[in-house]
Amino acid sequence: MTVTIYDVAREARVSMATVSRVVNGNQNVKPETRNKVNEVIKKLNYRPNAVARGLASKRTTTVGVIIPDISNVYYSQLARGLEDIATMYKYHSIISNSDNDPEKEKEIFNNLLSKQVDGIIFLGGTISEEIKELINQSSVPVVVSGTNGKDDHVASVNIDFEKAAQEVTQHLIDQGAKKFALVGGDYSKKAQEDVLDGLNTVLSDNNLILEDALHLTGAESYKEGMKVFDEMKDNLPDAVLSISDEQAIGVLHGALDSGIKVPEDLQIVSFNNTRLVEMVRPQLSSVIQPLYDIGAVGMRLLTKYMNEEEIEEPNVILPHRIEYRGTTK
Amino acid sequence: MTVTIYDVAREARVSMATVSRVVNGNQNVKPETRNKVNEVIKKLNYRPNAVARGLASKRTTTVGVIIPDISNVYYSQLARGLEDIATMYKYHSIISNSDNDPEKEKEIFNNLLSKQVDGIIFLGGTISEEIKELINQSSVPVVVSGTNGKDDHVASVNIDFEKAAQEVTQHLIDQGAKKFALVGGDYSKKAQEDVLDGLNTVLSDNNLILEDALHLTGAESYKEGMKVFDEMKDNLPDAVLSISDEQAIGVLHGALDSGIKVPEDLQIVSFNNTRLVEMVRPQLSSVIQPLYDIGAVGMRLLTKYMNEEEIEEPNVILPHRIEYRGTTK
DNA sequence: TTGAAAGCGCTAACAG
């Protein structure tokens, strides 16, 4: 029923080895033979069985993607970048949602290995000890996109959150901000630490401090953002740095709904820069992370590992910009 | 180096067939033997090779997902639903972006078949002739999520857009709307037709009509929405039905930026109901499509086909609700 | 430039 390499060989009066060579673009085939084989392939509508190929060659041209939540705008934009480059290099992607749960991440990781993927892209704001160990013992290359893996000796692609935070903080101070809040999230522990460092550096340079009560976290959703705003309502800051856009928008609407003027009384800057930032009024000022590129460069890096190309730098830092829109003065 | 079923068999002093039985949960194994094998499996850290298994059993426990754009909020929410059910049934998903391009869809489809996926989920607002043919000739089951495939004899899960459009239209007329616009998109031809039918039915019942000039389309993005608003600026309707949320928000902001009052002078209802609808002010009135469920039910349907379970109804219509929020009177 | 043959690691009759 299904056409196999053997059928093609018989019909073309060559051996299956020759058909295999033609299919794989091996140059050691006489042009005539090649043509004949290609004709038969077309005639029989032969399509190589990737599974058999994978078993024989030990390469599946499939990569695994571990992602916290594909319906999260931030991650889905990364995913699109990943996927486009994977396609460009003829890889398919198996995508699995981890909800940022170390147990699930571990299980997915092992499942991917048993599927014999050629490489794995890990997305997630936190590299847990378990995952770190799995990565370092992995038989296939792993690249982290969106989080810095340098300290954990893991190849990665991201932006310099600390520097971005410094720039943002200084700008806000220049605009008169004195009392800051930091709104972090469960998804992005690493980025949060970096932002915190950057924020604190500049604050102390200016003889300011971040009150403990104004260092808040939430699940990085819109609703959580509104909740976070409630928590700081009685001790209102005049500037908020938020890791997540959705959460920042929650804070923004919480403020507006309470009659607080943005940006006059409260300035807000977010660090995600999903397409949401332009879709609210006032538009959200944000650090521009090149999300698509972070995904794309991560996948490109992975292909280099998979092809055993030379790697100049395993921890890529992509440039960022800051766009001051309607939520800052 | 890698541990195979053979290593386990030798170490446990049984045949590989027995190991295979244990791994696959076959009940015909003496508990003692099972325990011994399991011990060895753990000791050797044996992990079955899914590729070899796929080749031998002709089942890969992998499904393919063809999706227009994973970074589109609407589709990423569907994808999350799909994926969760797939995981529940122990399937992995290979996800590929088609950009709604029939050529790409076709190529992806064939690639997925050569990967020997056990089934395919097709997402996309339009079922082109080519795809329809591929689906109908496919050796593996295919289910369409988010679009009605009944007319094309394709299993599908979606909501009744026509009915929803009728309800929305009647409500808007009751609120005083007289001049309607329909904003469709490239992604959702099918839904658009149904909405158009529903709209026209109710309009003519009320002796109203949809002007040709007010039947517009765009690429279903925020920016396109603003552009669409510009197009209707000189011939302003008092009610807009928009297929896509992003585009509806574009229209909304286009209107607000021009000083038009929403909902007083212009009412807007969208049909997508992504999480965006609550993230703008005024909040967008919308038809609530259970996106997650549409994905989930689609995948469940596919698993039924893959397991050759009985299918009661290949074209599932899920219930919808309508939520009138801030963009309607 | 081509072919023969040995697997890749596993499942699935079949026999016992």
Added chain:
DNA sequence: CTGTTAGCGCTTTCAA
């Protein structure tokens, strides 16, 4: 309840 034995469809030496 367990083992033997063919393959699954392809890649990849090794020889010719």
